[in-house]
Amino acid sequence: MKHKTFFWFMLPTCIAMVLFIAIPIVSIFVQSLFIEHQKPTIEIEICDPFGCKKEVGVDIEAYAALNEEQPLGRFNGLETYIDRNHLAFKELYEGWSNSKNFREFSSTFFNLPFYKALTFTLTYTLFVTPFVICLGFILALSINALTLKIKGPTIFATILPMIVTPLMGSLVLFWMIDAEGIIGSTIQDLFNDPYLSLKASTTLTWITLITYGIWHHAPFAFIVFYAALQTVPQEPIEAAIIDGADRIQRIRYVVIPHLLPVAVFIALISMMDNIRVFEPILGFSAEASAQSFSWLIYNDLRNIEVMNFGSAAATSILTIIMVGILLTPVLIKTWREFGETR
Amino acid sequence: MKMLSKITLTATLMFLLGQTTYAACGNTSGSINILANDFPALRTYTATAKDCAGAGADFKVNHTSEHSNLAMAALSANPAEYSARIGANSSIVPLMNEGLIRPMDDLVAKHGKGLQKSQLITIDGKVMAVAFMANTQHLYYREDILNELGIPVPKTYEEVVAAAEKMRSSGKLLNPYAAAYKAGWNLGEEFVNMFLGHGGEFFKPGSAKPNINNAKGIATLKMLKKLAGYSNPDFLTHDSEAIKVEWESGKVGLMTLWASRSGTLLDDEGDPGITAATKLAAPATVGGGSIPAATLWWDGFTLATNRSDKDAEDSFKVLVHAATSKKMANDAADQAVWLVEGFTPGPKSVGVLAAAKMGAKPYPMLPHMSLMHGALGTEIVDFLQGKESAQQALADVEAAYIGKAKEKGFL
Numbered sequence: 001m002k003h004k005t006f007f008w009f010m011l012p013t014c015i016a017m018v019l020f021i022a023i024p025i026v027s028i029f030v031q032s033l034f035i036e037h038q039k040p041t042i043e044i045e046i047c048d049p050f051g052c053k054k055e056v057g058v059d060i061e062a063y064a065a066l067n068e069e070q071p072l073g074r075f076n077g078l079e080t081y082i083d084r085n086h087l088a089f090k091e092l093y094e095g096w097s098n099s100k101n102f103r104e105f106s107s108t109f110f111n112l113p114f115y116k117a118l119t120f121t122l123t124y125t126l127f128v129t130p131f132v133i134c135l136g137f138i139l140a141l142s143i144n145a146l147t148l149k150i151k152g153p154t155i156f157a158t159i160l161p162m163i164v165t166p167l168m169g170s171l172v173l174f175w176m177i178d179a180e181g182i183i184g185s186t187i188q189d190l191f192n193d194p195y196l197s198l199k200a201s202t203t204l205t206w207i208t209l210i211t212y213g214i215w216h217h218a219p220f221a222f223i224v225f226y227a228a229l230q231t232v233p234q235e236p237i238e239a240a241i242i243d244g245a246d247r248i249q250r251i252r253y254v255v256i257p258h259l260l261p262v263a264v265f266i267a268l269i270s271m272m273d274n275i276r277v278f279e280p281i282l283g284f285s286a287e288a289s290a291q292s293f294s295w296l297i298y299n300d301l302r303n304i305e306v307m308n309f310g311s312a313a314a315t316s317i318l319t320i321i322m323v324g325i326l327l328t329p330v331l332i333k334t335w336r337e338f339g340e341t342r
Numbered sequence: 343m344k345m346l347s348k349i350t351l352t353a354t355l356m357f358l359l360g361q362t363t364y365a366a367c368g369n370t371s372g373s374i375n376i377l378a379n380d381f382p383a384l385r386t387y388t389a390t391a392k393d394c395a396g397a398g399a400d401f402k403v404n405h406t407s408e409h410s411n412l413a414m415a416a417l418s419a420n421p422a423e424y425s426a427r428i429g430a431n432s433s434i435v436p437l438m439n440e441g442l443i444r445p446m447d448d449l450v451a452k453h454g455k456g457l458q459k460s461q462l463i464t465i466d467g468k469v470m471a472v473a474f475m476a477n478t479q480h481l482y483y484r485e486d487i488l489n490e491l492g493i494p495v496p497k498t499y500e501e502v503v504a505a506a507e508k509m510r511s512s513g514k515l516l517n518p519y520a521a522a523y524k525a526g527w528n529l530g531e532e533f534v535n536m537f538l539g540h541g542g543e544f545f546k547p548g549s550a551k552p553n554i555n556n557a558k559g560i561a562t563l564k565m566l567k568k569l570a571g572y573s574n575p576d577f578l579t580h581d582s583e584a585i586k587v588e589w590e591s592g593k594v595g596l597m598t599l600w601a602s603r604s605g606t607l608l609d610d611e612g613d614p615g616i617t618a619a620t621k622l623a624a625p626a627t628v629g630g631g632s633i634p635a636a637t638l639w640w641d642g643f644t645l646a647t648n649r650s651d652k653d654a655e656d657s658f659k660v661l662v663h664a665a666t667s668k669k670m671a672n673d674a675a676d677q678a679v680w681l682v683e684g685f686t687p688g689p690k691s692v693g694v695l696a697a698a699k700m701g702a703k704p705y706p707m708l709p710h711m712s713l714m715h716g717a718l719g720t721e722i723v724d725f726l727q728g729k730e731s732a733q734q735a736l737a738d739v740e741a742a743y744i745g746k747a748k749e750k751g752f753l
Contacts, residue, residue, distance in 0.1 A: 035748065035749045035750075035751065036749065036750050036751035037751050038751045039439075039709070039750075039751045039752055041550075044465055044466045045464075045465070045466055045467070046463075046464070046465050046707050047462070047463065047464045047465075048431070048463050048473065048640055048704060048707070049460045049461065049463075049473050049476060049640050049681055050476075050638050050640070050698065050704045051704075053704075053707075055706075055707060055708055056545075056548060056549070056550070056708060056709075057435070057439075057465070057466075057708075057709065058439045058709055060438070060439060060441060063439070064441060073751075074751075076749075080749065083745050083748075084741050084742070084744075084745050085742060085745040085746070091741075107730075111724070111730065111734070111738060113720075113742070174579075178576060178579075179574055179575060179576050180574075180588075180591070180593075194516055195575050196575075197574075197575035197576050199575075199576040199578070199579050200575040200576055200577075200578065200727075202727065202729075284579075285524060285525070285578075285579035286579075287525050287526060287720070288525035288578040288579070288723045288727070289578075289723075289727070299716070299720065300746075301411070302410075302411045302716070304410045304411070304432055304433065304436075304527065304712040304715060304716065305410050305411075305413055305414050305432070305433050305436035305437060305712055306414070306436050306709075306712045306713055306716075306750060307414060307415075308746050308749050308750065310749050311745070311746065311749055
């Protein structure tokens with residue numbers, strides 16, 4: 001392709017990327033460096049149906065004047081990034097020097113919101129991604145082997161979990177696993193323990209969320225693998241059959257190597273999706289046991305009317321960095337493969 | 343005390359005078375957009391306001407339980423998305439600090455004839471909101487179960503625990519207690535109630551420094567955990583709606599729930615046996631205190647700054663019409679404790695009236711309270727799950743609060 005053609009071809013995409021991705025990221029970063037002005041307080045008298053009371057209030061005029069002068073607020077540098085609600089360096093250091101053993105330190109570590117979220121987000125990503133790839137692959141192979149007649153309906157049924165809105169899907173499951181719900185009460189009966197609850201225990205909540213994640217994402221892997229399977233050349237497979245290879249061997253030595261780049265692509269996309277896990281946590285009301293980066297951002301923005309934009313912005317930037325770190329190995333691999341094919 | 347006497351007084355006056363005066367309806371045109379929470383009393387209120395709006399008026403209401411998370415952004419826009427917002431104690435101060443709601447003294451003088459003085463929420467003498475109903479959380483009990491087991495109606499949370507234990511050990515109910523403990527706002531609210539019941543103060547006097555990591559805070563957490571022990575194991579995922587359903591399925595004998603939800607518990611839907619045995623009681627006290635472990639709330643409307651004066655006036659007219667509608671208050675007497683002149687409190691108002699009489703504190707109208715509330719809702723979860731000590735949980739709350747308050751410039 002000529003360079004000029006390429007340029008005009010890519011221009012709309014590039015403009016959209018700058019407008020909707022690059023500029024917002026820069027603006028978020030700038031926001032994360034600032035905190036609000038110290039609010040000048042005065043005593044105010046509040047009267048409501050239950051009586052009058054003197055309370056601490058904000059001197060609105062003085063505060064508005066401060067904002068007029070410096071609309072962004074006070075410059076805080078990277079302080080927001082390292083405070084207790086984010087990277088918490090000070091708390092980690094204190095925890096490290098004050099704890100006698102690793103166990104004590106780990107309780108400090110897992111008590112900090114950012115690291116709590118980090119643990120869940122990583123666990124979720126590292127479990128869901130491989131399972132999604134394996135399950136999607138197995139589904140694609142099995143459905144590919146079906147007769148033409150039932151293939152269509154089966155494919156439709158298989159991709160249903162992906163079509164269902166995540167919030168809906170998780171809500172339906174949430175009601176089913178409630179202690180009064182069909183799955184929840186069956187499990188209680190099975191284990192003969194009336195206090196057993198999938199939603200009360202952290203481990204069981206995590207397992208539920210991960211299972212849901214696999215259920216929801218597997219169809220994506222399936223559909224990509226299924227499409228790729230149609231491109232597997234027939235000659236090497238026929239040759240393998242003549243050489244006496246059984247089905248497993250044909251898959252192992254012919255199909256899998258052919259599909260490997262596709263698998264890398266799925267891994268990449270599904271990791272990016274999984275790091276941003278959010279809807280299932282809301283749908284399952286799991287915030288008590290499982291918190292992800294996205295949930296932290298959401299939580300900063302909903303303290304009843306008051307929004308901590310700076311804190312949410314800092315978490316967003318940290319999420320972007322996390323995604324970058326996690327994707328680096330996959331990206332390097334893709335880059336190398338790209339180089340080799342050249 | 344004050345409110346009860348006010349209500350009795352007006353009721354008596356109404357009886358003596360035996361007359362009804364309806365506020366003249368505004369019959370407005372223009373565009374009226376309202377943001378409100380979603381429960382039956384508010385729906386009745388906005389429906390009454392709608393009847394008053396003329397045919398030419400563009401009247402829209404958004405009832406959503408997410409109202410408080412929408413309000414700040416929606417009112418910041420210019421022109422604002424909503425001309426009026428129906429909020430409560432907690433919501434007015436943050437909006438006012440950002441200059442997003444307007445004082446309405448002039449409108450009150452012009453159109454607010456039927457309003458009582460107690461309905462006007464004034465901050466430093468300026469009317470910032472008009473209240474129309476009061477709310478609180480109080481006890482509900484199953485009369486049949488209490489009678490069968492010979493338990494008197496609990497007056498303190500210690501008695502609630504004893505009663506719950508009796509219900510469980512008798513084998514009658516597995517998880518006899520319910521309250522909205524859903525992690526987040528609901529759980530934070532339970533702590534606020536219990537902490538005030540213990541006589542706690544959330545902040546050091548005259549400042550925004552947290553003051554919860556003390557004996558009162560620990561006692562509060564211990565009581566919450568004891569109660570949680572008698573609740574459905576999924577308690578951290580249950581909000582008011584979920585425990586209402588639990589109650590209606592007959593699996594709960596004692597419950598702490600909003601007064602404004604009593605209407606849906608006592609309606610014709612569901613098992614008539616359970617409905618008949620559902621009784622309301624005063625909010626319980628705790629730890630030998632005399633004031634109930636509950637907060638008093640008012641619901642009222644505010645007007646957006648970033649809307650035209652005409653929209654504000656039109657919205658004010660219809661909302662004041664509803665806030666002074668004796669007909670609405672008495673037709674929907676079972677839905678809320680209306681602060682409307684001429685309202686005769688019915689049997690379903692018993693919780694709120696008792697709370698006011700016992701001296702329950704109103705929910706603190708402090709600009710930094712919502713940050714404290716948010717921190718409580720997420721940080722005490724670990725304690726309730728048995729993962730950390732009460733001291734650690736309270737220290738976490740304070741640390742999380744300080745981080746947020748510093749960013750917002752309160753500390």
